[in-house]
Amino acid sequence: MAWFKKTRKPIATATREKPSRVPEGLWVKCPGCAQIIYNKDLAANLQVCPMCGHHFRIGALDRLRALFDGGAFEEYDKGLVSTDPLHFTDTKPYAARLKATIESTGLNDAVIIGSGTIDGIDVIVAAMEYTFIGGSMGVVVGEKITRAIERAIERRVPVVAICASGGARMMEGALSLMQLAKISGALARLDRAKLPYIAVLTDPTTGGVTASFAMLGDLNIAEPKALIGFAGPRVIEQTIRQKLPEGFQRSEFLLEKGMIDLVVDRREMKAVIANALRFMGAGRSVPAAAPAGAAADAAAAVSPPIPVLDDTARQA
Numbered sequence: 001m002a003w004f005k006k007t008r009k010p011i012a013t014a015t016r017e018k019p020s021r022v023p024e025g026l027w028v029k030c031p032g033c034a035q036i037i038y039n040k041d042l043a044a045n046l047q048v049c050p051m052c053g054h055h056f057r058i059g060a061l062d063r064l065r066a067l068f069d070g071g072a073f074e075e076y077d078k079g080l081v082s083t084d085p086l087h088f089t090d091t092k093p094y095a096a097r098l099k100a101t102i103e104s105t106g107l108n109d110a111v112i113i114g115s116g117t118i119d120g121i122d123v124i125v126a127a128m129e130y131t132f133i134g135g136s137m138g139v140v141v142g143e144k145i146t147r148a149i150e151r152a153i154e155r156r157v158p159v160v161a162i163c164a165s166g167g168a169r170m171m172e173g174a175l176s177l178m179q180l181a182k183i184s185g186a187l188a189r190l191d192r193a194k195l196p197y198i199a200v201l202t203d204p205t206t207g208g209v210t211a212s213f214a215m216l217g218d219l220n221i222a223e224p225k226a227l228i229g230f231a232g233p234r235v236i237e238q239t240i241r242q243k244l245p246e247g248f249q250r251s252e253f254l255l256e257k258g259m260i261d262l263v264v265d266r267r268e269m270k271a272v273i274a275n276a277l278r279f280m281g282a283g284r285s286v287p288a289a290a291p292a293g294a295a296a297d298a299a300a301a302v303s304p305p306i307p308v309l310d311d312t313a314r315q316a
């Protein structure tokens with residue numbers, strides 16, 4: 001019967017979007033200032049809008065290249081892959097999801113560990129990749145970061161973690177939650193070894209990563225306007241039934257409330273990290289032109305331990 005079924009077509013909207021004549025991938029529209037930016041200009045500017053300073057998300061590999069001197073670093077534990085210990089299935093089996101993500105990203109999991117020099121300082125950096133299942137932290141991410149910290153203790157070099165994550169990986173259940181404690185434990189050993197650790201929080205850093213290593217830095221630095229929190233704003237609003245303040249869970253808000261130490265433009269990040277590491281005593285005993293990779297291992301092994309600025313404060 002006609003009044004139970006909609007036989008007529010819905011009213012068509014007159015203003016249907018015309019297909020763009022701009023070739024895909026050459027230009028991008030900035031979400032910050034709505035300017036059209038040439039992709040090459042954006043890449044040359046570390047994916048920061050030259051007009052308004054909006055920070056586009058960038059991948060782990062680009063991060064490492066931007067941080068290390070000459071973009072050169074040695075990668076560790078590249079081959080570690082999750083074994084799908086729970087044989088988890090949601091909308092599709094976790095094993096299939098892993099396989100597809102490994103193919104599309106060219107990475108084996110959501111973190112890359114690189115060793116090299118930043119402004120002449122020998123450093124181990126863990127950079128997270130958001131496009132790998134939301135940068136989620138499972139067994140592999142936990143193991144790789146823990147090993148990176150243990151290597152840093154062995155070689156007496158500082159650690160920098162660049163966080164970009166939706167949190168723990170639900171497909172690995174409690175096993176991913178254990179990584180919070182595992183990495184935190186390794187960081188405590190790094191602290192006892194009196195080696196600096198800097199956490200860089202980028203858009204977005206949430207969930208289990210915020211609840212562990214992202215907030216444990218001797219210095220916690222965030223990029224401008226990055227979303228940083230544990231639960232998302234929508235979940236909090238539904239739970240407490242209150243409207244959240246403007247800019248809630250963004251870097252600047254967290255800086256104002258004392259949750260983080262600095263908000264730093266990506267284009268200045270390398271200089272700020274190098275200065276902070278130097279201030280914390282790193283790199284003093286390492287020659288300025290420290291060779292990267294295996295040769296650096298040997299150089300670090302013979303160099304004396306990093307001096308500590310305030311010994312009594314850290315023992316308290």
Ligand SMILES: [Zn+2]
Nearest residue numbers: 030033049052
């Ligand atoms: Zn802009």
